[in-house]
Amino acid sequence: MATATVIFAGIAIVLAILLIVSSHYLSTTENEVIDKIESLLPRIQCAQCGYPGCRPYAAAIVTDKADINLCPPGGNETVRRLAKFLGSDFSPVTKYSTTANLNEIAFISEELCIGCNLCLRACPVDAIVGTHQSMHTVISDHCTGCRLCIPPCPVDCISLVSRNA
Amino acid sequence: MNFPINSSPHVLPITSVPIIMRHVLYALIPSTIVYVWYFGFGIFINMLIASIAALISEAIMLRIRNRPIKPSLADGSAIVTAILIAFSIPPLAPWWLPVLGASSAIVLAKHLYGGIGANIFNPAMVGYAILLLSFPVQMTHWIPPQIENLGFQNIDLWSTVLYSVTGSLPSNLNLDAITQATPLDIVKGGLKNGISINELRSGPLFSQLGGYGWEWINIFTAFGGVYLLYKGIIRWHIPVSLLTSITIFAALFYLYDPNQNLSPSFHLLSGATVLGAFFIATDPVSAAATNQGRLIYGASIGALTYAIRTWGGYPDGLAFAVLLMNLMVPLIDRFTTPKIYGQQQ
Amino acid sequence: MLKYPLFQSFYGGVHLESHKNTSNHKQIARDFLPSRLIIPMNQQFGSDAIPSVKVGQLIQKGEVIGKPAEKNTTAVHASCSGRVGAIEKHPVPTAGKVSTSTCVIIETNDENNIAAQKPPLFKNHLDKLTAINHAGIVGLGGAAFPTAEKLNRKSSHCEMLILNGAECEPYISCDDLLMQEHATEVLRGALAMMEIVGAELTVVVIEKDKPKAIEAISNAIETIGSKCIRLTDIPTMYPTGGERQLVEALTGKEVPSGKYPIDVGCICQNVGTAYALDCFFQLGEPLINRIVTVTGQGVKNPQNVAVPIGAPIVELIKFCGGYDGEVSQLILGGNMMGYTVDTDQLPVTKSTNCIITTKKATTPKPFEIWPCIRCGECIPVCPVRLLPQQILKAYENKNFEELGKLGLSECIECGCCDVVCPSHIPLVENFRKAKHLRMQEIKSSELSNAAQKRYELKTQRLSSQHANTEKLHADLKESIKESSKNDMIKAAVERSKKRRDKK
């Protein structure tokens, strides 16, 4: 009996030490977690989640325990990945206000553009080129289809087209 | 004319899961015959009961898991599991023993892990281990070989059936009088009490090579195994490495002290060694995947079996060796991944 | 001079039931000429040719009807004399599926039906390669890669020309028949290639199940008397005909991932290509017909036919006696790596080596599929040494990172794993889907990464701009405070005085 107790106590202590040591060496910092979550998001930067961009949202998930189903462009697939990574439960995306997604890009109708420069300032990923008083255009490879440039345009010359067309 | 579109390759399949399972069952026929010759018809009763129990629990589990029932019942894997369990329980056993063994194998080891293909542990061995741990008495009392001149009392088919169903024997038979420990058991107990191997092996249960009767069962099991190899159902890596490693360990210790250690032939030809090598450890689902991995897997099972038999608490360690190595499979697979063509490493 | 143990073996592979004798006992039929040809412009790897004829124009056999769009692609020629009936979009079998391409449709006639011209003369090496491109010669093994391009890939010295007559696909016998009937021409073509690439050795590789072809080639080697051609007969094992497998088997070297056989000093060419090249060099005939194996249980007279490029498949089948009862599938290419098409109204192209008509549908629908039982059968047969079962699992879990690590992109879709799988899992089909999904995933994640990068840059830029403006304002305020207001007023008065004085 006594030997058994000693042996088991010994095993417990050794394992505990192992655990402590490994948690010390293998720990991840909060920033790394945020990085990882950010990489799982679509990174369109459309702000539809209610945060100014994907990284702020990722940070909010970690620090404020924000819901993981707020990103409409990512859709349920992204929620599923987040749930898998965070070990939390899956629940479908609730907001379907717009359906911004990577398959669409903005297109500026060049006859209508008055060169107001407002869309350029709205684009979070520098996908629009142009300068005051001259025509603006969208670099299709850079555009993420976030739609943020559409509301500011005073002459409604921006529309969305399919990426591959 | 409109033709259907299918994906390549456009070939009829050459084999299928049911075909494999069927060949495994065929391969067990020779050993079953010898088994019946030495131990009577008890194994038939156990096989029948275990198969029914396995099929019923399989059907129930498939129903609960909302999977199609017919293809999975028809693939024969549940029956193979049941037959292997019947091989590992005593021929004279109450009916609930095979039922419990088969159903716990199917429910706990197979379906709770996700059904065929997803189980980590070998279902038959899980069933066996559960029985051995829960009912050590029933599981270790074997009837001696039913051969007239051996000096044991023999029991007929009717008494076996009666015992299986009611748990009692006709009044002229006494359970304790007609059952014995298995040879491996006797050796284990004897060595503990300081009796030498030579003395032990002079008993009536022993023969030249191993346990009386057991050596022939094992040899005929090996015939079945060779049939499987010939048919390409199993690959040679696991049986060969398993048997080799047991032989090597046994030979080393036997050479060191023949009076305290059993000979290699005894190790090979008693207990479940050959059955394990060809039929149990080769269960594809729970074995390592690559050929190299299978060599490691088989050799480790052999070594562990020897270790458990010699130093462990149980007479035959094969089941536990298999279960332990099942746990190591992901690790083995990870380290034996072949180098991909054209990729430098 | 023999540096290699000329045949070891390659890893993996399976023995398949041979169906070659369905089609290989008859001579090549050479009198097939349909009344209409549909000649696609997209027959070669790379960009499409541009039609250079007009509707209604009379053309002669061997005349160029499609000009190469770029320098490195090949021309397309009229396979028969006739009149251009139309130039229009038409469904064409290309690279594993049916797509539409511009086709020149020719209504054939028998007048002037001789392509043979003079053997071409070349001023120099480059000239020769251009001429080969203009003769429309592409690899006839199936991929239709421009031959001149392949011969011109010179990243390292070419030691060995591998002439591929392995033909490991169980149904195809066109190379077999070609070698039997035109061994000398094939070898002459090979010698010409060897000269172009500057190799010292040509190895003709033939699987052992083609004894007649082996005999014909070895006789021809003797007649030619060249020391630098060797014949190697190799065991029948699918897929030896794969370039990479052949290189591994012959030299023991592996072609590094993403590289070509030339990077280990070899060039592989199909025997059919060698023959086409010889026809061009000897007679000036461009690539206007090829040998096609028409076989399977669903056609009355299975045989090999010399088919003018562009002949409709339906006509070809009629030529071979028509369908024999209900046909369940039409397969272009071999039964292992070929693809099914839904209609027979397609033209034969330069890459159509075989047409199989089956009577009983094969994979995958009629079979029950079980879950993977981890039997591991698929592992030792994979010639690329992949772990198909693990790839399948990673695909089911949509684990793209793992798929990359497991080498999904190296899978040659040979189908070995598929054939041996006792659970009848359509592995190749799954791997194809997995490749597609993974490419999409990679593309969108690249896009996302770039977007993130630019977003970060923009945020940084904005905030630094902001900080700069703030600083400017602060500095201004500071300077205003420091110099006394009076001084400034004085200076202003001073300046206005000066201006007045000037006046």
Ligand code: SF4
């Ligand atoms: S909603 Fe837009 S900004 Fe928010 S995480 Fe999704 S893509 Fe990023």
Ligand code: SF4
């Ligand atoms: S161009 Fe418009 S839609 Fe495209 S990324 Fe910029 S703001 Fe978004």
Ligand code: SF4
């Ligand atoms: S299809 Fe791909 S995974 Fe399967 S055997 Fe061929 S190369 Fe290997």
Ligand code: SF4
């Ligand atoms: S052959 Fe089929 S069942 Fe066997 S391991 Fe491979 S995928 Fe699984």
